[in-house]
Amino acid sequence: MVKWTHAERLWQGQALLMEPHQGFVSAAASGFRVPVGLGVTLMPLRHPYEAALQARSVAMTTGHSVVAGFGPGSRAFQAGLLGAPYASPLTAAREYLAAVRGLLDGEVVQNEGRYFNISAQLPPAAAPRVDVGLGVLRPGMAGVAGEFADVAITWLTPPDYLRDILVPAIRKSAEEAGRPCPRITAMVPVALERAQVSASELALASNAGHIQAPHYIDMLRRAGVQVSGEDPGETARALVEANAFVSGAPEEVAALLDQYRRAGVDEIVLNATGVRKRCGELEAVNDLKTILAAVAP
Incomplete structure (x- = not known):
């Protein structure tokens, strides 16, 4: 592709x-x-x-x-x-x-x-x-990225959290170090809406391991996502509500992805792991084709 x-x-x-x-x-x-x-x-x-x-x-x-x-x-x-x-x-x-x-x-x-x-x-x-x-979830590592990295890479970070917390921290650190700001790449789990499985089920299939890890739980709480770490299903629903997991009709997905661009992201990585796990490889490829067409320049 x-x-x-x-x-x-x-x-x-x-x-x-x-x-x-x-x-x-x-x-x-x-x-x-x-x-x-x-x-x-x-x-x-x-x-x-x-x-x-x-x-x-x-x-x-x-x-x-x-x-x-x-x-x-x-x-x-x-x-x-x-x-x-x-x-x-x-x-x-x-x-x-x-x-x-x-x-x-x-x-x-x-x-x-x-x-x-x-x-x-x-x-x-x-x-x-x-x-x-450098993988960046929280402000401390954002500071290190600004000092040393060519690219800051995020995963599961809601666009508002990027805009308000991570991107300013990266830019401030780079400026203090006297070097260009790293490019910012957001890896975003995505899925088109489908009748047979809910967005939260796809979010859980995509991120079951991450949402039980302490550093991800801490990041999501900093982003205002109400997670306990004890109920994966509840956390998956919260990911969808915060647009950390992007889903919907093609035009809705395109609009949600544009929030990442407006937050200061230079590159968006489309990750269809949840669709692949729940619906199969062909469905995941079709989702990616449709989303790429929806966000075509």
Whole structure:
């Protein structure tokens, strides 16, 4: 669809069944060489050197630009892989992004940090641009994105919360750091209305794991979404009401997505996972085709 429509980039989040890097390379080998984005892979899974190497390898294989987004993941995930969670996820993200950006820029990166000790350089190679992204849910990480990221990547963030909280925090941090404001990419779960399944059921299928994670619950509460973390069905309904999960007729979906643009978002990622899980692959593809047509320039 990226190759044959006006969609601009193929995005994939972290997967634990098949790594997204390999998925992109497989698609490229099958003849589908398109710009791609990783939103986001989890820092505990790979050292910054390997992260830079993997991202550049995808750029070289596809022949297109890559947005390599990273995030610390949940505290439970950190502890499971590292033995203990990051005492300061913000510090870990600063060190990680600075190292990856430096390596991709061909620098000799020498960093003795709290979490990452590096003295290394990637071998020089001609490759399309790799932008470094950071997953952003709350103001603290928005500040880190403004300091170090090329792209700030959000997920499940209502447009009003982006407009009032995250976008100003990103812009303020970038200005204080004396650097351009990162582009802002909002990953938005979407579904067209259908008779056989409700929007809240699709929202739950799309986000069941996220809405039980403490950092997502905290973000949603900051956004004014009334969630307890104890009733997933209730939380899913609240996501729909807050337009964190976008659904409706095609023209309604287009209007709701425009709220993200007006909130300061540069790129919207359409995620039809809920439709795929409840209604099948063909239904998900048809939803994406219809929504892309509704928002055609």
